[in-house]
Amino acid sequence: MSAPTRRAWTDIREEIRARILNRTYAPGDKLPRDEDIAAELGCARTTVHRAMQDLSQMGLVERKRKGGTHVRTDPVTRATFDIPITRREIEQRGSKYDYQLVSQTMEDSPMSVMARFGIQQPARMLHAKALHLADNRPFIFEDRWIDTRSTPGILGIDLTRESANEWLVRNKPYSRVDVRFYAMTAEGESAEHLATKPGDALLVIERTTWIGNDPITTVQAVAAPGYQLSAET
Amino acid sequence: MSAPTRRAWTDIREEIRARILNRTYAPGDKLPRDEDIAAELGCARTTVHRAMQDLSQMGLVERKRKGGTHVRTDPVTRATFDIPITRREIEQRGSKYDYQLVSQTMEDSPMSVMARFGIQQPARMLHAKALHLADNRPFIFEDRWIDTRSTPGILGIDLTRESANEWLVRNKPYSRVDVRFYAMTAEGESAEHLATKPGDALLVIERTTWIGNDPITTVQAVAAPGYQLSAET
DNA sequence: AATATTAATATGTAGTTACTTAATAATGTC
DNA sequence: GACATTATTAAGTAACTACATATTAATATT
Numbered sequence: 001m002s003a004p005t006r007r008a009w010t011d012i013r014e015e016i017r018a019r020i021l022n023r024t025y026a027p028g029d030k031l032p033r034d035e036d037i038a039a040e041l042g043c044a045r046t047t048v049h050r051a052m053q054d055l056s057q058m059g060l061v062e063r064k065r066k067g068g069t070h071v072r073t074d075p076v077t078r079a080t081f082d083i084p085i086t087r088r089e090i091e092q093r094g095s096k097y098d099y100q101l102v103s104q105t106m107e108d109s110p111m112s113v114m115a116r117f118g119i120q121q122p123a124r125m126l127h128a129k130a131l132h133l134a135d136n137r138p139f140i141f142e143d144r145w146i147d148t149r150s151t152p153g154i155l156g157i158d159l160t161r162e163s164a165n166e167w168l169v170r171n172k173p174y175s176r177v178d179v180r181f182y183a184m185t186a187e188g189e190s191a192e193h194l195a196t197k198p199g200d201a202l203l204v205i206e207r208t209t210w211i212g213n214d215p216i217t218t219v220q221a222v223a224a225p226g227y228q229l230s231a232e233t
Numbered sequence: 234m235s236a237p238t239r240r241a242w243t244d245i246r247e248e249i250r251a252r253i254l255n256r257t258y259a260p261g262d263k264l265p266r267d268e269d270i271a272a273e274l275g276c277a278r279t280t281v282h283r284a285m286q287d288l289s290q291m292g293l294v295e296r297k298r299k300g301g302t303h304v305r306t307d308p309v310t311r312a313t314f315d316i317p318i319t320r321r322e323i324e325q326r327g328s329k330y331d332y333q334l335v336s337q338t339m340e341d342s343p344m345s346v347m348a349r350f351g352i353q354q355p356a357r358m359l360h361a362k363a364l365h366l367a368d369n370r371p372f373i374f375e376d377r378w379i380d381t382r383s384t385p386g387i388l389g390i391d392l393t394r395e396s397a398n399e400w401l402v403r404n405k406p407y408s409r410v411d412v413r414f415y416a417m418t419a420e421g422e423s424a425e426h427l428a429t430k431p432g433d434a435l436l437v438i439e440r441t442t443w444i445g446n447d448p449i450t451t452v453q454a455v456a457a458p459g460y461q462l463s464a465e466t
Numbered sequence: 467a468a469t470a471t472t473a474a475t476a477t478g479t480a481g482t483t484a485c486t487t488a489a490t491a492a493t494g495t496c
Numbered sequence: 497g498a499c500a501t502t503a504t505t506a507a508g509t510a511a512c513t514a515c516a517t518a519t520t521a522a523t524a525t526t
Binding site for chain 2: 508509510511512517518520
Binding site: 170186 | 254260292309314315321403410415417419433435436440444458459460461462464
């Protein structure tokens with residue numbers, strides 16, 4: 001057997017993970033020291049350390065200096081979602097992407113938007129509503145506010161041609177983002193543009209971004225009925 | 234200046250991140266080699282490597298052997314959600330937790346459940362419905378199927394006393410999980426138990442787990458109106 | 467010119483050493 | 497016994513070394 005003795009740190013991680021799954025290390029248990037595991041598995045402590053870091057980030061174990069490593073008793077399900085720009089998402093499904101600007105005005109930010117940004121004073125913002133279509137069917141209706149103080153460049157953009165979503169993603173990196181999901185009943189504008197009956201349940205993805213402490217944009221993206229968001233494996 | 238020259242790899246990461254944000258390294262750009270960055274910032278290549286790994290996992294850069302490191306042009310928003318066990322979630326809000334078993338039967342898995350598990354043949358499963366309450370108000374209604382082949386232990390549990398959620402989390406680790414979110418209109422049982430009007434929009438968290446390829450459990454957790462799921466920062 | 471071979475290169479990984487840091491345990495002092 | 501001090505411990509970090517691997521570029525071969 002020329003099986004390489006090479007042990008990627010991911011292998012070590014999987015070995016430890018397996019032991020946690022099969023209860024060699026049960027919930028609440030203290031694991032051996034990195035050094036001892038390293039000795040047992042025939043690798044360096046750094047390798048075990050790297051594996052443990054990952055397991056710790058996955059939420060499977062808890063590590064404390066001196067205290068050692070413990071298997072978490074209340075494992076949380078940790079799910080990571082990739083939220084691409086809408087055009088990309090639609091194109092990846094193999095559908096044709098279209099985009100329509102619904103409205104575009106300058107307004108002082110209302111309380112709800114100030115709350116999302118965490119600001120005390122209203123600010124002059126660009127308020128744009130737009131519809132993203134997949135194969136000519138409404139896919140996502142977005143209601144967006146953009147702070148023109150942090151992002152004056154948006155004022156020079158023809159939003160009937162390029163979506164704010166896309167322009168922002170390419171031209172305005174953010175340092176902090178807040179993402180939340182909730183359900184909303186279709187009514188008024190959202191029902192109208194998504195061509196659904198009022199009363200249907202719709203999934204909303206709300207995203208707010210800042211650069212430093214300065215608000216950039218906040219958007220309510222309302223998905224058409226049936227939309228599902230699923231985690232990366 | 235006795236400022237410690239100690240540079241945690243996270244500092245290096247933040248420095249590179251800052252450069253990406255301020256467009257020193259713009260989207261699509263190729264970054265200098267790890268070695269050169271290391272030389273510039275006065276640290277070892279391994280330290281830059283560790284930082285880059287993190288940035289890569291964050292989705293900010295793409296790395297390829299020989300190809301070098303590039304700033305991603307289509308940055309995705311990557312959000313990580315921790316989904317704790319329901320009791321813990323309620324208690325962390327400072328609310329009183331209660332639990333009620335609604336029903337418990339043995340049934341052959343219907344098509345919808347088979348599809349979620351990815352199995353072809355129906356199997357005898359435990360079908361349990363339960364309600365989690367926060368401060369005596371309905372919080373989450375869960376509709377759960379448990380495969381008794383992989384998890385016979387559940388049959389010995391008095392589900393009126395201990396929630397399946399909790400027992401499973403403590404006694405049945407999984408190796409794979411699928412998580413998805415969607416919106417549902419309140420109707421029938423869900424409306425009744427969540428004490429809401431039929432027609433309200435509800436957020437559903439659907440979770441399915443396996444050990445190896447063997448199904449463990451699948452649950453539709455329907456949250457009370459107003460429930461929001463927000464990402465970890 | 468088209469294709470196969472080889473060299474060069476940047477990241478990936480692991481080991482070793484050395485030191486830092488936070489938390490616990492042991493000890494000493496009042 | 498209560499409290500403060502000190503030692504010990506196990507993880508955290510980083511530098512340096514060495515080699516692996518994937519990919520591109522250069523070169524040789526047909």
